[in-house]
Amino acid sequence: MIELLNDDELHRVRATGHLVADILQDLRGRSVPGTNLLQIDRWAREAIEAAGAVSCYVDYAPSFGRGPFGHYICTSLNDAVLHGRPHDEVLHDGDLLSLDLAVSLQGVVADSAISFVVGDRRPPGSPELIAATEQALTAGIAAAGPGAHVGDIAHAIGTVLQGAGYRVNTQFGGHGVGSTMHQDPHVPNAGRPGRGYRLRPGLLLAIEPWVMADTDELVTDEDGWTLRSATGSRTAHSEHTVAITEDGVEVLTLPTPA
Structure with missing residues (x-):
């Protein structure tokens, strides 16, 4: 289904x-050495409920998962990259943490x-890894707009990631x-320009x-x-959510202006 x-x-x-x-920005600031991943999940729940919003994850049960996700945020730590299920683990100085959050408010999602290094230590390669995804995201957004194709976004992302020396998995x-x-x-995060669905306003x-630093192969936890x-x-x-508009693209997942 495609909605406009x-x-x-x-x-x-x-x-x-x-x-x-x-x-996400609040959780980033609170995620310090000694913080438990389950505490981050509780903070996410409290913030979502306080806003009158609904978690997209708690009851989420797609074909690739094992039953409902059962938590309010994805906490992917170090070698975990996607769908990290919060569990009883404490953050350490130098950990690389990715937080992925989706909520519904007033009927729209x-x-x-975001990914960041916890604490003060900066293990070699971690800042570069994060920067590559951020730069690829910027390139993908720049390639979007009315009349562009999904393949244009995919090609822009893949060009940055592969140019930085990383292999790209297109399964997710x-x-x-x-x-x-x-x-x-x-x-997908790699593709051919001019191919795929044509973008239109309202999308x-x-x-x-x-x-991943040195592979494009995934494994799934128990x-x-x-x-x-x-x-x-x-x-x-x-990751950002963007809207295709009549005259370009609007990034929606930016902090509330001060």
């Missing part, structure tokens, strides 16, 4: 996007992810959003580059959810 939002829905999703971004990537979290079209896309690099290498993930 009307002006009222686009107005409402701006509030959703700000909420997601504000929660926004989805975003970006996707449409709207009244639900995951919709068509699929937006919401979650664009999400992610990479929890049936958490996806890790097959080699145990570090990973990073960056």
